[in-house]
Amino acid sequence: MGLMTPLQERLRVTFAGQADRVPEWELALAEGDDAGYFQPGSAVWAVHGSMATIPAGVRALLTQALHPGALAGVVEHSDYRADPLGRLAGTIRWIFTVTYGDTTAAHRASAYVRRLHESVRGAYTGADGVERSYCANDPDLVEWVHLAFTDAFLRSHQQWGGTIPGGPDAYVREWAVAGRLMGVSDPPRSEAELDARMAAFDGRLAGGPRVDDVVRFLRRPPLDPLLMPGYRALFAAVVDSLPQDRLDLLGLERPRLGPVPLPTRQTAGFALTVVGKALGAQGPSEIAARQRLARLAVI
Known part of the structure; x- marks a missing residue:
């Protein structure tokens, strides 16, 4: 057993729920009748295929929690505390299916998530003190989640990833497909538009006890002890990368x-290098997608 083997096993359990084999849904990405929305050389493959997706996930969760409606849906309808790795695995499955699957798989995965969200309903108190009813599929909530995701993955890749084919605008424009699949009617298509759309939410964002609770959980999640030193380094780096106004709402300091x-x-870059060596240059989802593309003579 090599030095990397224990780390590799724990990482696979964390991200895929199992260490001994590739999940069936990832193997199924080799199936399908078209090339999908994204292929090798795309901005999306570059961003989602890098280790920077790990801190991006933390940044996305912190950012999404600042919208009281989005946070209410998580707190009131999610089992993120009881089964955080299960929730993480579900999110990863949707991201990689849209990224690497054929168009049918991407539509099916997105429709499944939207069906689940239809029952996520309740009420929340907004930043202005007004109580509002919500459904997780409401236009403003799906837009905020898409914006937070796009921002987190783009900014994290700029910090710790490589180059992006076509630059940041290409990533925002390409990943707009995922926004439309999830019900965003007019997702941003450039870096500047992404920033402007996020700024337009400023008056609707808020901190408070619920946000503080999420921050405490994300600071010290129930991960395997072997992974915690690296995670602490990544969490600190994510905090350091956030704009000051978001840090103020989150109650965090650099x-x-x-x-x-x-x-x-x-420090986070070193941790991600170690993780990359443990997991390998290409993940199972990308390998399966390349098999489908080769079968279809796309590559």
Whole structure:
């Protein structure tokens, strides 16, 4: 057993729910009759195929929690505390199916999530103190979730990933497909538009006890002890990468040793390098997609 084997097994359990074999849904990405929405060389494959997706997931959750409606849906209808890895695995399954699957698989996965969201209903108190009813499929909520996701994955890749074919605008434009699949009527198609659309939500975002509870959970999730040192480095780096206005709402401060800023970006980069060596250059989803593309003579 090599030095990387225990880490590799724990990472596979964390992200896929099992260490001994590839999940069936990933193997099924080799099936299908078309090339899908994204192929090798696309901005989406570059961003979603890098290790920067790990801190991106943390950043997305912190950002999404700032919308009281989105947070109410998670707190009141999710079992993220009892089964955080199960929820993570479900999110990963949707992302990778849309990224690497054929168009039928992408539509099927998105429709499944939207059906689940239809029953996610309730009421929340907005940043203005007004109580509102909500459904997780409401236009403003699905838009905020899409914006937070796109921002998190783009900014994290800019910090810790490689180049993006076509640049940031290409990623935002390509991933707009996923927004439309989830019900966003007019997702942003450029980096500048993404920033403007996120800024337009400023008055609707809020901190508070529920946000504080999510922050505490994300700071110390119930991960395997072997993974916690790396996770702590990634969490600190994500915090350091967030805009100040979001940090204020989250009740977080940039990591410092007295007056000296900590080198969080470099430390997180080292952790991601170790994870990359343990998991390999290509994940099972990408390998399966390449098999489908080769069968269809696309590559």
